[in-house]
Amino acid sequence: MRLKPGEQPTRRLAHLWNEAACIGCAACVISCTATNNPEMLYRADEGRGGVASNIRRYEGVTAQGRPTLLLNQCAHCDEAPCMKTCPFGAVYRDENGLVRLDSRRCAGCRYCVTSCPYNARWVHPDTGLPMKCMGRGCLALVAAGQKPACVQACPANARDFGDLNDPESSVSRTLRTKRHRTLLPNSGAKPKYFIVEEV
Amino acid sequence: MSELPPLVFQAPVADWGWQIAWFFWFVAIGGGLAVAYWQVRRAAVAFTVFVATALGLLLVFFHLGRWWNMPLVLWELIRAGEFNLGSWMFLGVIILTVHLLLGALAAYAHAEDVGIYPPFGDRVREMTEGALFRGVFAANGVLSVVYSGFLLTQAHGIPLWGTALIPILWLISSAVAAVAVLELFYVLGLVDERVSVAGMKLALGLDALKLIAVLAFLHVSLTAMSAAARAGAEELVSGSLAWLTWGGVIGLGLAVPILLAALMLRYGKSKGLIAVSAVSSLAGVLFLRASVLLAGAWEPLLG
Numbered sequence: 001m002r003l004k005p006g007e008q009p010t011r012r013l014a015h016l017w018n019e020a021a022c023i024g025c026a027a028c029v030i031s032c033t034a035t036n037n038p039e040m041l042y043r044a045d046e047g048r049g050g051v052a053s054n055i056r057r058y059e060g061v062t063a064q065g066r067p068t069l070l071l072n073q074c075a076h077c078d079e080a081p082c083m084k085t086c087p088f089g090a091v092y093r094d095e096n097g098l099v100r101l102d103s104r105r106c107a108g109c110r111y112c113v114t115s116c117p118y119n120a121r122w123v124h125p126d127t128g129l130p131m132k133c134m135g136r137g138c139l140a141l142v143a144a145g146q147k148p149a150c151v152q153a154c155p156a157n158a159r160d161f162g163d164l165n166d167p168e169s170s171v172s173r174t175l176r177t178k179r180h181r182t183l184l185p186n187s188g189a190k191p192k193y194f195i196v197e198e199v
Numbered sequence: 200m201s202e203l204p205p206l207v208f209q210a211p212v213a214d215w216g217w218q219i220a221w222f223f224w225f226v227a228i229g230g231g232l233a234v235a236y237w238q239v240r241r242a243a244v245a246f247t248v249f250v251a252t253a254l255g256l257l258l259v260f261f262h263l264g265r266w267w268n269m270p271l272v273l274w275e276l277i278r279a280g281e282f283n284l285g286s287w288m289f290l291g292v293i294i295l296t297v298h299l300l301l302g303a304l305a306a307y308a309h310a311e312d313v314g315i316y317p318p319f320g321d322r323v324r325e326m327t328e329g330a331l332f333r334g335v336f337a338a339n340g341v342l343s344v345v346y347s348g349f350l351l352t353q354a355h356g357i358p359l360w361g362t363a364l365i366p367i368l369w370l371i372s373s374a375v376a377a378v379a380v381l382e383l384f385y386v387l388g389l390v391d392e393r394v395s396v397a398g399m400k401l402a403l404g405l406d407a408l409k410l411i412a413v414l415a416f417l418h419v420s421l422t423a424m425s426a427a428a429r430a431g432a433e434e435l436v437s438g439s440l441a442w443l444t445w446g447g448v449i450g451l452g453l454a455v456p457i458l459l460a461a462l463m464l465r466y467g468k469s470k471g472l473i474a475v476s477a478v479s480s481l482a483g484v485l486f487l488r489a490s491v492l493l494a495g496a497w498e499p500l501l502g
Binding site: 060088105107114123188 | 209262
């Protein structure tokens with residue numbers, strides 16, 4: 001359900017990734033594509049390169065020579081820039097606090113793509129739609145009371161998903177007890193994708 | 200310092216490249232000439248505003264990844280009665296549509312000048328000669344250029360574009376483009392000598408302003424807090440886009456017109472040199488827009 005201006009979501013669903021627990025197997029990346037865009041399993045995301053997934057994998061090396069890994073995705077920001085810039089209101093927030101796309105209102109201008117500080121979107125080569133977390137498959141899983149595909153697929157329990165408004169949810173408990181951060185905290189977008197830094 | 204992963208530039212992902220640069224270029228010409236129409240009420244000016252705005256809109260329409268969905272988009276907007284007035288792109292659609300209509304009216308008023316006598320031509324001509332129409336037309340011209348600048352500044356994912364210098368640079372270069380088109384009209388005999396005399400001195404001043412604004416944009420970006428803005432500016436100054444900056448924006452767009460204007464002020468005017476200078480200026484306006492677009496990248500998330 002699309003929230004009207006001024007309405008507050010009843011839940012604030014959020015993703016959490018534990019970088020200390022992650023073993024970098026990419027099961028979440030592949031399960032995301034398999035669940036949400038199975039037609040892209042054997043096709044690359046031509047724009048960004050690599051697998052066409054709503055989860056993006058970045059690799060680098062620190063000054064000490066230590067390899068470092070980042071998994072990134074849509075943060076369903078509380079002040080989502082993509083919602084503000086979309087000319088036709090195709091990007092909206094639902095009752096669960098998720099930032100979603102109404103394909104009927106999307107003309108494919110890709111303003112949401114350039115508006116996202118996290119480069120979380122990729123453009124589907126067949127439909128021209130700007131894709132991101134959460135896809136249709138995961139939305140169906142969440143509606144059925146399950147966790148999204150990436151959380152279910154992770155063999156190291158490095159991922160979680162839950163309601164920030166519920167103090168007893170697993171994500172709320174983790175965020176209360178473990179050191180964590182968000183990406184580009186000064187972006188002003190108030191992202192809800194949390195990176196936990198300790199096991 | 201950690202080893203950063205390569206930057207992700209927006210053009211391969213969002214595809215805001217040359218086609219959008221051409222769109223901005225047409226908007227610059229249509230907007231700048233609408234301001235010039237306040238003084239230079241000639242058929243060529245009115246027709247060019249209309250054609251440039253129409254071409255710009257056509258280019259941007261067919262750049263849409265889902266242009267075929269526009270009827271449904273419009274229906275959904277009207278059905279729900281929800282319009283995102285906070286989006287510069289939505290405002291731009293309105294501003295450019297109004298500009299196209301105003302340009303069509305101005306062109307209609309000048310139909311007689313090209314031997315066409317449409318119905319109500321006299322009335323439309325009378326209306327377009329009034330200060331109200333010319334004022335609204337000029338103001339909407341400025342708005343359409345400003346819109347194309349703010350369109351970029353509001354794209355929060357691309358730090359290089361997050362500066363108020365872009366709308367200012369777009370405005371100055373739009374004025375450069377309008378003067379260049381008027382100079383071309385003079386060469387073609389479509390406007391008289393007086394317009395050209397004023398144009399050459401104005402162009403020299405505008406080129407100087409544009410040079411300052413371009414250098415300010417590069418300096419601000421090179422010293423920005425954002426790594427993506429710095430890297431984008433480095434691409435423009437010494438990287439893969441340097442040819443566009445030094446050859447296109449500075450060389451063709453500024454050095455050639457300034458040099459030719461200086462020569463003509465010293466030794467007298469030449470229609471051939473005026474034409475070269477005008478085409479060179481117009482190319483520079485296009486290259487400026489393309490270079491700013493192509494250098495846009497996301498802030499690195501890892502590092």
